[in-house]
Amino acid sequence: MTERANGAPLDPSPDLSVSLGPIVLDHPLVDASGTFDLLEYARRYDGDYFADFPYAAYVPKTVTVDARTGNPAPRVTETPSGMINAIGLENPGVRAWIARLGEWAHLRQPVIVSVGGNEPEQYAAVVAALDEYLDAAAPGAAPSIQGYELNISCPNVSSGLQIGADRAATAEVVGACREATSRFLLAKLTPNVRDVTEIGAAALDAGADGLSLINTLKALVLDRDTLKPFLGNRTGGLCGPAVKPVALRMVAEVAQAFPDTPIVGMGGVATGLDALEFIACGATAVGVGAANFTAFEAPQRILAELREELAARGFASAADARGVALSS
Protein backbone atom coordinates (compact mmCIF):
# COMPACT_ATOMS: atom_id res chain seq x y z
CA MET A 1 0.00 0.00 0.00
CA THR A 2 1.65 3.22 -1.13
CA GLU A 3 -1.24 5.65 -1.20
CA ARG A 4 -4.54 6.21 0.50
CA ALA A 5 -7.90 5.74 -1.17
CA ASN A 6 -8.16 9.45 -1.98
CA GLY A 7 -4.88 9.33 -3.88
CA ALA A 8 -2.87 11.28 -1.29
CA PRO A 9 0.55 9.77 -0.75
CA LEU A 10 0.88 7.69 2.35
CA ASP A 11 3.63 8.88 4.65
CA PRO A 12 5.63 5.71 5.19
CA SER A 13 7.39 7.01 8.26
CA PRO A 14 5.20 8.83 10.76
CA ASP A 15 7.02 10.69 13.52
CA LEU A 16 7.07 8.23 16.38
CA SER A 17 8.78 10.42 18.96
CA VAL A 18 6.81 11.39 22.03
CA SER A 19 7.51 13.43 25.14
CA LEU A 20 6.84 11.72 28.41
CA GLY A 21 6.98 14.83 30.53
CA PRO A 22 10.59 15.99 30.24
CA ILE A 23 11.76 12.65 28.85
CA VAL A 24 11.95 12.57 25.07
CA LEU A 25 11.34 9.09 23.67
CA ASP A 26 12.30 8.01 20.15
CA HIS A 27 9.00 6.15 19.95
CA PRO A 28 6.16 5.27 22.33
CA LEU A 29 7.19 1.75 23.37
CA VAL A 30 8.77 0.91 26.71
CA ASP A 31 9.01 -2.41 28.50
CA ALA A 32 6.72 -3.09 31.44
CA SER A 33 8.72 -3.56 34.63
CA GLY A 34 9.61 -7.13 35.44
CA THR A 35 9.12 -8.56 31.96
CA PHE A 36 12.39 -7.75 30.25
CA ASP A 37 15.92 -8.25 31.58
CA LEU A 38 18.28 -6.14 29.47
CA LEU A 39 21.41 -8.12 30.35
CA GLU A 40 19.72 -11.47 29.59
CA TYR A 41 18.75 -10.16 26.16
CA ALA A 42 22.20 -8.68 25.53
CA ARG A 43 24.01 -11.92 26.25
CA ARG A 44 21.80 -13.86 23.84
CA TYR A 45 22.18 -11.39 20.96
CA ASP A 46 24.67 -11.81 18.12
CA GLY A 47 25.61 -8.20 17.87
CA ASP A 48 25.63 -5.01 19.89
CA TYR A 49 22.33 -5.19 21.71
CA PHE A 50 22.89 -1.79 23.26
CA ALA A 51 23.07 -0.29 19.78
CA ASP A 52 19.94 -2.19 18.72
CA PHE A 53 17.98 -1.81 21.98
CA PRO A 54 14.36 -1.85 20.83
CA TYR A 55 12.55 0.13 23.51
CA ALA A 56 12.52 3.92 23.76
CA ALA A 57 13.19 3.70 27.47
CA TYR A 58 14.14 0.86 29.78
CA VAL A 59 12.09 0.11 32.88
CA PRO A 60 13.97 -2.55 34.90
CA LYS A 61 12.45 -5.00 37.34
CA THR A 62 11.28 -3.35 40.59
CA VAL A 63 14.00 -2.49 43.10
CA THR A 64 13.38 -2.40 46.85
CA VAL A 65 15.58 -1.05 49.63
CA ASP A 66 16.43 -4.52 50.96
CA ALA A 67 16.89 -7.74 49.02
CA ARG A 68 13.72 -9.81 48.52
CA THR A 69 13.72 -13.52 47.73
CA GLY A 70 10.20 -13.46 46.32
CA ASN A 71 7.35 -15.93 46.59
CA PRO A 72 7.41 -19.73 46.75
CA ALA A 73 6.99 -21.77 43.56
CA PRO A 74 5.04 -22.17 41.43
CA ARG A 75 5.05 -18.53 40.47
CA VAL A 76 3.59 -18.53 36.96
CA THR A 77 1.16 -20.37 34.74
CA GLU A 78 -0.75 -19.74 31.57
CA THR A 79 -4.39 -18.68 31.64
CA PRO A 80 -6.83 -18.20 28.77
CA SER A 81 -5.27 -15.47 26.57
CA GLY A 82 -2.71 -14.58 29.18
CA MET A 83 -0.92 -15.67 32.30
CA ILE A 84 -0.85 -15.25 36.04
CA ASN A 85 2.24 -14.52 38.09
CA ALA A 86 3.20 -14.13 41.71
CA ILE A 87 6.94 -13.47 41.61
CA GLY A 88 6.91 -11.29 44.74
CA LEU A 89 9.35 -8.55 43.72
CA GLU A 90 12.44 -10.76 43.90
CA ASN A 91 15.41 -8.41 43.67
CA PRO A 92 18.88 -7.96 45.20
CA GLY A 93 18.11 -4.69 47.02
CA VAL A 94 19.11 -1.22 45.94
CA ARG A 95 22.77 -1.36 47.08
CA ALA A 96 23.55 -4.56 45.16
CA TRP A 97 21.49 -3.24 42.26
CA ILE A 98 23.53 -0.04 42.09
CA ALA A 99 26.75 -2.08 42.20
CA ARG A 100 25.83 -3.64 38.83
CA LEU A 101 24.87 -0.42 37.04
CA GLY A 102 28.26 -0.27 35.34
CA GLU A 103 27.37 -3.39 33.34
CA TRP A 104 24.79 -1.49 31.36
CA ALA A 105 25.95 2.10 31.79
CA HIS A 106 26.35 2.40 28.03
CA LEU A 107 22.62 2.03 27.33
CA ARG A 108 21.73 5.10 25.28
CA GLN A 109 18.03 5.15 26.09
CA PRO A 110 16.61 6.84 29.19
CA VAL A 111 15.93 4.60 32.16
CA ILE A 112 12.92 4.80 34.45
CA VAL A 113 13.59 2.80 37.61
CA SER A 114 10.67 0.88 39.10
CA VAL A 115 10.71 1.28 42.89
CA GLY A 116 8.88 -0.88 45.42
CA GLY A 117 8.48 -1.05 49.18
CA ASN A 118 6.18 -1.57 52.13
CA GLU A 119 6.36 1.90 53.68
CA PRO A 120 6.74 5.39 52.24
CA GLU A 121 10.19 5.63 53.86
CA GLN A 122 11.34 2.51 51.99
CA TYR A 123 10.31 3.94 48.62
CA ALA A 124 11.99 7.23 49.44
CA ALA A 125 15.14 5.44 50.59
CA VAL A 126 15.51 3.71 47.21
CA VAL A 127 14.95 6.95 45.33
CA ALA A 128 17.38 8.82 47.60
CA ALA A 129 20.04 6.12 47.30
CA LEU A 130 19.80 6.21 43.50
CA ASP A 131 19.76 9.99 43.31
CA GLU A 132 22.77 10.16 45.59
CA TYR A 133 24.64 7.62 43.50
CA LEU A 134 23.75 9.32 40.22
CA ASP A 135 24.72 12.77 41.44
CA ALA A 136 28.16 11.48 42.43
CA ALA A 137 28.71 9.12 39.48
CA ALA A 138 31.38 9.97 36.95
CA PRO A 139 30.06 10.73 33.46
CA GLY A 140 29.36 7.44 31.67
CA ALA A 141 29.58 5.37 34.85
CA ALA A 142 25.83 4.91 35.15
CA PRO A 143 22.92 4.56 32.73
CA SER A 144 20.78 7.59 32.02
CA ILE A 145 18.30 7.22 34.87
CA GLN A 146 15.82 10.02 34.27
CA GLY A 147 12.90 9.02 36.41
CA TYR A 148 11.20 6.63 38.79
CA GLU A 149 8.07 4.55 38.50
CA LEU A 150 6.61 3.98 41.97
CA ASN A 151 5.21 0.46 42.04
CA ILE A 152 2.38 0.93 44.51
CA SER A 153 0.34 -1.72 42.78
CA CYS A 154 2.04 -5.13 42.90
CA PRO A 155 -0.68 -7.58 43.95
CA ASN A 156 1.83 -10.20 45.09
CA VAL A 157 3.38 -8.60 48.15
CA SER A 158 1.65 -7.97 51.44
CA SER A 159 1.52 -4.22 51.10
CA GLY A 160 1.58 -3.22 47.44
CA LEU A 161 -2.07 -3.58 46.77
CA GLN A 162 -3.14 -1.70 49.86
CA ILE A 163 -0.95 1.31 49.05
CA GLY A 164 -2.24 1.68 45.51
CA ALA A 165 -5.83 1.03 46.58
CA ASP A 166 -5.78 3.74 49.22
CA ARG A 167 -5.68 7.45 48.45
CA ALA A 168 -3.90 8.47 51.65
CA ALA A 169 -1.27 5.75 51.43
CA THR A 170 -0.67 6.59 47.77
CA ALA A 171 -0.21 10.24 48.63
CA GLU A 172 2.23 9.37 51.42
CA VAL A 173 4.44 7.24 49.17
CA VAL A 174 4.41 9.73 46.32
CA GLY A 175 4.94 12.65 48.70
CA ALA A 176 7.92 10.99 50.38
CA CYS A 177 9.53 10.30 47.02
CA ARG A 178 8.73 13.78 45.74
CA GLU A 179 10.71 15.19 48.65
CA ALA A 180 13.60 12.84 47.85
CA THR A 181 14.04 13.63 44.16
CA SER A 182 13.53 16.21 41.50
CA ARG A 183 13.55 13.52 38.80
CA PHE A 184 10.45 12.52 36.84
CA LEU A 185 8.02 10.50 38.99
CA LEU A 186 5.44 8.08 37.66
CA ALA A 187 2.93 6.38 39.96
CA LYS A 188 1.98 2.92 38.69
CA LEU A 189 -1.69 2.31 39.40
CA THR A 190 -3.47 -0.89 40.23
CA PRO A 191 -6.68 -1.87 38.45
CA ASN A 192 -7.93 -3.46 41.66
CA VAL A 193 -9.82 -0.34 42.78
CA ARG A 194 -13.31 1.07 42.52
CA ASP A 195 -12.23 4.27 40.75
CA VAL A 196 -8.74 4.49 39.29
CA THR A 197 -9.02 8.26 38.84
CA GLU A 198 -9.34 8.78 42.61
CA ILE A 199 -5.96 7.14 43.18
CA GLY A 200 -4.53 8.94 40.16
CA ALA A 201 -5.64 12.27 41.58
CA ALA A 202 -4.08 11.45 44.95
CA ALA A 203 -0.79 10.59 43.27
CA LEU A 204 -0.75 13.72 41.11
CA ASP A 205 -1.73 15.97 44.02
CA ALA A 206 1.16 14.50 46.03
CA GLY A 207 3.64 15.39 43.33
CA ALA A 208 3.66 12.62 40.74
CA ASP A 209 4.49 13.90 37.25
CA GLY A 210 2.65 11.14 35.46
CA LEU A 211 0.77 7.88 35.76
CA SER A 212 1.38 4.41 34.45
CA LEU A 213 -1.31 1.77 34.34
CA ILE A 214 -2.39 -0.91 34.67
CA ASN A 215 -0.49 -3.28 36.93
CA THR A 216 -1.86 -6.82 37.02
CA LEU A 217 -5.38 -7.80 38.06
CA LYS A 218 -5.42 -9.76 41.30
CA ALA A 219 -6.58 -13.23 40.35
CA LEU A 220 -6.83 -16.84 41.44
CA VAL A 221 -6.00 -19.99 39.50
CA LEU A 222 -6.68 -23.46 40.88
CA ASP A 223 -4.81 -26.69 40.37
CA ARG A 224 -7.57 -28.44 38.50
CA ASP A 225 -6.62 -31.86 39.91
CA THR A 226 -6.53 -30.91 43.59
CA LEU A 227 -8.87 -27.88 43.45
CA LYS A 228 -6.39 -25.98 45.61
CA PRO A 229 -4.76 -22.64 44.69
CA PHE A 230 -2.11 -23.32 42.06
CA LEU A 231 0.40 -20.59 42.87
CA GLY A 232 2.69 -20.74 45.88
CA ASN A 233 1.38 -17.31 46.86
CA ARG A 234 -2.21 -18.56 46.37
CA THR A 235 -3.27 -15.44 44.43
CA GLY A 236 -1.37 -13.73 41.65
CA GLY A 237 -1.60 -11.01 39.05
CA LEU A 238 -3.32 -11.60 35.72
CA CYS A 239 -1.77 -10.11 32.59
CA GLY A 240 -1.59 -10.67 28.86
CA PRO A 241 -4.17 -10.05 26.13
CA ALA A 242 -7.03 -11.09 28.43
CA VAL A 243 -6.69 -7.86 30.44
CA LYS A 244 -6.32 -5.41 27.54
CA PRO A 245 -9.97 -4.21 27.46
CA VAL A 246 -9.84 -3.49 31.20
CA ALA A 247 -6.57 -1.61 30.75
CA LEU A 248 -7.91 0.43 27.81
CA ARG A 249 -10.95 1.44 29.83
CA MET A 250 -8.83 2.58 32.77
CA VAL A 251 -6.30 4.44 30.60
CA ALA A 252 -9.19 6.24 28.93
CA GLU A 253 -10.68 7.18 32.31
CA VAL A 254 -7.38 8.54 33.56
CA ALA A 255 -6.61 10.37 30.31
CA GLN A 256 -10.03 11.99 30.36
CA ALA A 257 -9.68 13.03 33.99
CA PHE A 258 -6.12 14.38 33.62
CA PRO A 259 -5.76 15.40 29.97
CA ASP A 260 -2.33 17.05 30.24
CA THR A 261 -0.71 14.32 32.31
CA PRO A 262 1.95 11.98 30.87
CA ILE A 263 0.50 8.47 30.83
CA VAL A 264 2.19 5.14 30.20
CA GLY A 265 -0.58 2.76 29.18
CA MET A 266 -0.12 -0.97 29.37
CA GLY A 267 -1.93 -4.25 29.73
CA GLY A 268 -1.90 -7.08 27.22
CA VAL A 269 -0.16 -5.30 24.35
CA ALA A 270 0.84 -7.98 21.85
CA THR A 271 0.68 -6.13 18.51
CA GLY A 272 1.28 -2.68 17.09
CA LEU A 273 -2.46 -2.21 16.78
CA ASP A 274 -2.82 -2.94 20.50
CA ALA A 275 -0.26 -0.21 21.19
CA LEU A 276 -2.14 2.20 18.92
CA GLU A 277 -5.33 1.48 20.87
CA PHE A 278 -3.64 2.57 24.08
CA ILE A 279 -2.44 5.76 22.39
CA ALA A 280 -5.96 6.34 21.09
CA CYS A 281 -7.22 6.00 24.66
CA GLY A 282 -4.85 8.73 25.79
CA ALA A 283 -1.55 7.03 26.55
CA THR A 284 1.60 9.03 25.81
CA ALA A 285 3.76 5.93 25.85
CA VAL A 286 2.87 2.24 25.85
CA GLY A 287 4.30 -0.55 27.97
CA VAL A 288 4.89 -4.01 26.54
CA GLY A 289 4.83 -6.70 29.22
CA ALA A 290 3.99 -10.37 28.93
CA ALA A 291 4.44 -10.26 25.14
CA ASN A 292 8.17 -10.14 25.88
CA PHE A 293 7.82 -13.73 27.07
CA THR A 294 6.62 -14.94 23.68
CA ALA A 295 9.62 -14.09 21.45
CA PHE A 296 12.90 -12.20 21.60
CA GLU A 297 11.74 -10.26 18.54
CA ALA A 298 8.44 -9.08 20.05
CA PRO A 299 9.42 -5.45 20.71
CA GLN A 300 10.84 -4.88 17.23
CA ARG A 301 7.79 -6.50 15.66
CA ILE A 302 5.33 -4.47 17.72
CA LEU A 303 7.19 -1.24 16.89
CA ALA A 304 7.19 -2.02 13.17
CA GLU A 305 3.48 -2.80 13.33
CA LEU A 306 2.75 0.42 15.22
CA ARG A 307 4.56 2.41 12.54
CA GLU A 308 2.54 0.67 9.82
CA GLU A 309 -0.74 1.14 11.66
CA LEU A 310 -0.12 4.87 12.13
CA ALA A 311 0.84 5.27 8.48
CA ALA A 312 -2.08 3.23 7.20
CA ARG A 313 -4.46 5.48 9.14
CA GLY A 314 -2.83 8.68 7.91
CA PHE A 315 -1.40 9.82 11.23
CA ALA A 316 1.66 12.00 10.69
CA SER A 317 2.85 11.25 14.19
CA ALA A 318 2.18 9.08 17.20
CA ALA A 319 1.31 12.22 19.14
CA ASP A 320 -1.46 12.97 16.62
CA ALA A 321 -3.15 9.69 17.49
CA ARG A 322 -3.18 10.37 21.20
CA GLY A 323 -6.66 10.43 22.65
CA VAL A 324 -8.60 10.03 19.42
CA ALA A 325 -10.84 7.48 21.13
CA LEU A 326 -11.82 10.05 23.76
CA SER A 327 -13.42 12.75 21.60
CA SER A 328 -17.18 12.42 21.63
Added chain:
Amino acid sequence: MTEAGHTHGDHSQWAETSHCRVAAVRHFGAFAVLELIAPRVARRAAPGQFVMVTVPGGGSFLRRPISLFAAHADRISLLVEARGGGTERLTRLDVGDAVEVAGPLGSAFPTEDVSNALLVGGGIGCAPLQYLADELSAAGAHVTACFGFRDFRSARAAGAFTIDRLWVATEDGSVGRAGTVLHLLAALDVSPGTTVYACGPTPMVAAVQRWTFAEGLHGYVSLEAHMACGTGSCHGCVVDTARGKLRVCAEGPVFRLDEVTP
Protein backbone atom coordinates in the same frame (compact mmCIF):
# COMPACT_ATOMS: atom_id res chain seq x y z
CA MET B 1 25.85 -11.76 10.15
CA THR B 2 25.90 -15.06 11.91
CA GLU B 3 24.28 -18.25 10.81
CA ALA B 4 21.85 -16.75 8.36
CA GLY B 5 20.26 -18.67 5.56
CA HIS B 6 20.37 -22.20 6.89
CA THR B 7 16.66 -22.34 7.52
CA HIS B 8 13.96 -20.19 6.06
CA GLY B 9 13.33 -17.15 8.19
CA ASP B 10 16.32 -17.57 10.49
CA HIS B 11 17.83 -14.25 9.57
CA SER B 12 17.58 -12.54 12.92
CA GLN B 13 20.47 -11.85 15.21
CA TRP B 14 18.92 -14.11 17.80
CA ALA B 15 20.94 -17.29 17.41
CA GLU B 16 18.45 -18.99 19.71
CA THR B 17 15.51 -18.36 17.37
CA SER B 18 14.80 -21.11 14.83
CA HIS B 19 11.93 -21.48 12.39
CA CYS B 20 11.74 -25.23 11.84
CA ARG B 21 9.89 -27.83 9.85
CA VAL B 22 8.71 -31.11 11.25
CA ALA B 23 10.71 -33.86 9.53
CA ALA B 24 9.14 -36.88 11.24
CA VAL B 25 6.61 -37.73 13.93
CA ARG B 26 6.31 -40.96 15.90
CA HIS B 27 3.43 -41.53 18.30
CA PHE B 28 3.47 -43.57 21.50
CA GLY B 29 0.03 -43.30 23.02
CA ALA B 30 -0.31 -39.77 24.41
CA PHE B 31 3.35 -39.10 23.60
CA ALA B 32 4.93 -38.00 20.35
CA VAL B 33 8.52 -37.71 19.24
CA LEU B 34 8.81 -34.68 16.98
CA GLU B 35 11.89 -34.57 14.80
CA LEU B 36 12.59 -31.01 13.69
CA ILE B 37 15.00 -29.65 11.10
CA ALA B 38 16.74 -27.15 13.34
CA PRO B 39 20.42 -26.80 12.44
CA ARG B 40 20.98 -23.74 14.61
CA VAL B 41 19.74 -25.60 17.67
CA ALA B 42 21.37 -28.92 16.87
CA ARG B 43 24.79 -27.41 16.26
CA ARG B 44 24.92 -25.78 19.69
CA ALA B 45 22.94 -28.26 21.77
CA ALA B 46 24.07 -30.43 24.65
CA PRO B 47 22.15 -33.04 26.70
CA GLY B 48 19.99 -31.51 29.43
CA GLN B 49 19.24 -28.32 27.53
CA PHE B 50 15.74 -27.41 26.41
CA VAL B 51 13.87 -25.31 23.89
CA MET B 52 10.85 -23.03 24.22
CA VAL B 53 8.33 -24.12 21.60
CA THR B 54 5.71 -21.76 20.19
CA VAL B 55 2.46 -23.69 19.93
CA PRO B 56 1.32 -23.25 16.32
CA GLY B 57 -2.16 -22.07 15.46
CA GLY B 58 -2.68 -19.65 18.36
CA GLY B 59 -4.65 -20.37 21.48
CA SER B 60 -1.58 -20.73 23.69
CA PHE B 61 -0.12 -17.47 24.94
CA LEU B 62 3.16 -18.76 26.37
CA ARG B 63 5.73 -21.02 24.76
CA ARG B 64 6.22 -24.52 26.15
CA PRO B 65 9.55 -25.59 27.64
CA ILE B 66 10.51 -28.99 26.16
CA SER B 67 13.82 -30.74 26.82
CA LEU B 68 15.92 -32.08 23.97
CA PHE B 69 15.29 -35.79 23.42
CA ALA B 70 17.95 -36.12 20.75
CA ALA B 71 20.15 -34.05 18.46
CA HIS B 72 21.90 -35.38 15.36
CA ALA B 73 23.40 -33.38 12.49
CA ASP B 74 20.80 -30.76 11.57
CA ARG B 75 17.94 -32.38 13.51
CA ILE B 76 16.60 -32.17 17.04
CA SER B 77 13.93 -34.41 18.55
CA LEU B 78 11.46 -33.56 21.28
CA LEU B 79 9.46 -36.06 23.32
CA VAL B 80 6.15 -34.35 24.02
CA GLU B 81 3.40 -35.58 26.34
CA ALA B 82 -0.12 -34.32 25.64
CA ARG B 83 -0.89 -32.87 29.04
CA GLY B 84 -2.92 -29.75 28.27
CA GLY B 85 -4.25 -27.94 25.22
CA GLY B 86 -0.86 -26.60 24.12
CA THR B 87 1.13 -29.82 24.38
CA GLU B 88 -1.81 -31.73 22.92
CA ARG B 89 -1.61 -29.53 19.79
CA LEU B 90 2.14 -30.12 19.63
CA THR B 91 1.64 -33.89 19.58
CA ARG B 92 -0.73 -33.45 16.62
CA LEU B 93 1.89 -31.72 14.44
CA ASP B 94 2.50 -33.39 11.10
CA VAL B 95 5.46 -33.79 8.77
CA GLY B 96 6.13 -30.49 7.01
CA ASP B 97 4.41 -28.32 9.61
CA ALA B 98 6.21 -25.15 10.67
CA VAL B 99 7.13 -24.61 14.28
CA GLU B 100 9.19 -21.93 15.99
CA VAL B 101 11.57 -22.81 18.78
CA ALA B 102 13.98 -20.83 20.93
CA GLY B 103 17.06 -22.61 22.10
CA PRO B 104 19.09 -24.45 23.07
CA LEU B 105 18.50 -22.96 26.50
CA GLY B 106 19.83 -23.56 29.98
CA SER B 107 22.63 -25.66 31.43
CA ALA B 108 23.71 -29.11 30.26
CA PHE B 109 24.55 -32.36 32.03
CA PRO B 110 28.31 -32.56 32.60
CA THR B 111 29.55 -35.66 30.78
CA GLU B 112 33.33 -35.40 30.91
CA ASP B 113 35.36 -38.16 32.57
CA VAL B 114 32.30 -40.35 33.17
CA SER B 115 32.95 -44.08 32.82
CA ASN B 116 29.82 -45.41 34.55
CA ALA B 117 26.53 -43.55 34.31
CA LEU B 118 23.19 -44.34 35.92
CA LEU B 119 20.26 -42.50 34.37
CA VAL B 120 17.13 -42.30 36.52
CA GLY B 121 13.93 -40.91 35.02
CA GLY B 122 10.30 -40.59 35.98
CA GLY B 123 7.45 -40.02 33.52
CA ILE B 124 8.07 -37.31 30.96
CA GLY B 125 11.22 -36.50 32.95
CA CYS B 126 12.89 -39.38 31.13
CA ALA B 127 12.97 -37.28 27.95
CA PRO B 128 16.41 -35.59 28.29
CA LEU B 129 18.03 -38.91 29.28
CA GLN B 130 17.94 -40.37 25.75
CA TYR B 131 20.12 -37.54 24.44
CA LEU B 132 22.36 -37.92 27.48
CA ALA B 133 22.66 -41.69 26.92
CA ASP B 134 23.56 -41.08 23.28
CA GLU B 135 26.37 -38.70 24.22
CA LEU B 136 27.70 -40.79 27.08
CA SER B 137 27.68 -43.99 25.01
CA ALA B 138 29.45 -42.25 22.15
CA ALA B 139 32.12 -41.17 24.63
CA GLY B 140 32.58 -44.75 25.74
CA ALA B 141 30.76 -44.64 29.06
CA HIS B 142 28.83 -47.63 30.43
CA VAL B 143 25.23 -46.43 30.62
CA THR B 144 22.38 -47.99 32.63
CA ALA B 145 18.93 -46.41 32.77
CA CYS B 146 16.06 -46.93 35.22
CA PHE B 147 12.73 -45.39 34.27
CA GLY B 148 9.60 -45.25 36.38
CA PHE B 149 6.08 -44.66 35.12
CA ARG B 150 2.75 -44.40 36.85
CA ASP B 151 0.74 -46.77 34.69
CA PHE B 152 0.42 -48.40 31.29
CA ARG B 153 -0.63 -45.13 29.67
CA SER B 154 2.44 -43.18 30.80
CA ALA B 155 4.76 -46.16 30.20
CA ARG B 156 3.97 -45.89 26.50
CA ALA B 157 6.74 -43.26 26.44
CA ALA B 158 9.31 -46.00 27.08
CA GLY B 159 8.78 -47.19 23.50
CA ALA B 160 10.49 -44.05 22.23
CA PHE B 161 13.81 -44.86 23.89
CA THR B 162 16.77 -46.71 22.47
CA ILE B 163 19.03 -47.34 25.45
CA ASP B 164 20.67 -50.78 25.65
CA ARG B 165 20.43 -51.32 29.40
CA LEU B 166 17.04 -49.83 30.20
CA TRP B 167 14.96 -51.07 33.15
CA VAL B 168 11.34 -50.01 33.52
CA ALA B 169 9.01 -50.02 36.50
CA THR B 170 5.36 -49.05 36.71
CA GLU B 171 3.50 -48.31 39.91
CA ASP B 172 0.56 -50.44 38.77
CA GLY B 173 2.77 -53.25 37.55
CA SER B 174 1.41 -53.10 34.02
CA VAL B 175 4.84 -52.75 32.39
CA GLY B 176 8.18 -53.99 33.71
CA ARG B 177 8.73 -54.32 37.42
CA ALA B 178 5.89 -53.37 39.77
CA GLY B 179 6.96 -50.39 41.90
CA THR B 180 9.03 -47.26 41.47
CA VAL B 181 12.53 -46.52 40.21
CA LEU B 182 13.70 -47.01 43.80
CA HIS B 183 12.85 -50.71 43.48
CA LEU B 184 14.93 -50.84 40.30
CA LEU B 185 17.83 -49.05 41.95
CA ALA B 186 17.74 -51.43 44.94
CA ALA B 187 18.21 -54.38 42.59
CA LEU B 188 21.21 -52.86 40.81
CA ASP B 189 24.85 -53.70 41.43
CA VAL B 190 26.30 -50.20 41.13
CA SER B 191 30.01 -49.60 40.55
CA PRO B 192 31.77 -47.15 42.85
CA GLY B 193 32.24 -43.78 41.19
CA THR B 194 29.11 -44.12 39.10
CA THR B 195 27.64 -40.75 38.11
CA VAL B 196 23.89 -40.49 38.69
CA TYR B 197 21.71 -38.38 36.39
CA ALA B 198 18.11 -37.81 37.46
CA CYS B 199 15.06 -36.13 35.99
CA GLY B 200 11.47 -36.52 37.04
CA PRO B 201 8.77 -35.49 39.51
CA THR B 202 9.93 -33.83 42.74
CA PRO B 203 9.22 -36.80 45.06
CA MET B 204 11.25 -39.06 42.76
CA VAL B 205 14.13 -36.60 42.61
CA ALA B 206 14.15 -36.36 46.41
CA ALA B 207 14.19 -40.15 46.77
CA VAL B 208 16.93 -40.57 44.16
CA GLN B 209 18.95 -37.87 45.89
CA ARG B 210 18.74 -39.75 49.22
CA TRP B 211 19.65 -43.04 47.53
CA THR B 212 22.60 -41.47 45.71
CA PHE B 213 24.07 -40.03 48.90
CA ALA B 214 23.47 -43.28 50.80
CA GLU B 215 25.40 -45.13 48.11
CA GLY B 216 28.25 -42.64 48.36
CA LEU B 217 27.71 -41.49 44.77
CA HIS B 218 27.42 -38.09 43.18
CA GLY B 219 25.32 -36.82 40.35
CA TYR B 220 23.19 -34.26 38.61
CA VAL B 221 19.51 -33.49 38.32
CA SER B 222 17.46 -31.72 35.68
CA LEU B 223 14.60 -29.89 37.38
CA GLU B 224 11.18 -29.15 35.97
CA ALA B 225 9.51 -25.81 36.68
CA HIS B 226 6.61 -23.77 35.44
CA MET B 227 8.08 -21.09 33.17
CA ALA B 228 6.78 -17.97 31.51
CA CYS B 229 9.68 -16.62 29.43
CA GLY B 230 12.17 -19.50 29.63
CA THR B 231 14.92 -17.02 28.86
CA GLY B 232 15.87 -15.45 32.17
CA SER B 233 13.66 -12.38 32.38
CA CYS B 234 10.61 -13.21 34.48
CA HIS B 235 12.00 -15.08 37.53
CA GLY B 236 8.96 -17.35 37.37
CA CYS B 237 10.90 -20.62 37.59
CA VAL B 238 13.26 -20.09 40.53
CA VAL B 239 14.16 -22.94 42.87
CA ASP B 240 15.95 -22.98 46.21
CA THR B 241 19.55 -24.17 45.94
CA ALA B 242 22.70 -24.11 48.03
CA ARG B 243 23.64 -21.09 45.90
CA GLY B 244 20.38 -19.29 46.77
CA LYS B 245 17.32 -18.95 44.57
CA LEU B 246 18.27 -19.76 40.99
CA ARG B 247 16.32 -19.79 37.75
CA VAL B 248 15.65 -23.23 36.30
CA CYS B 249 15.68 -21.70 32.80
CA ALA B 250 19.00 -19.88 33.10
CA GLU B 251 21.23 -21.33 35.83
CA GLY B 252 19.42 -24.68 35.37
CA PRO B 253 17.71 -26.87 34.44
CA VAL B 254 20.71 -29.06 35.37
CA PHE B 255 22.02 -28.71 38.91
CA ARG B 256 24.35 -30.79 41.05
CA LEU B 257 22.31 -33.28 43.08
CA ASP B 258 23.88 -32.00 46.28
CA GLU B 259 22.91 -28.36 45.76
CA VAL B 260 19.14 -28.71 45.42
CA THR B 261 16.49 -29.40 48.03
CA PRO B 262 13.60 -30.95 46.16
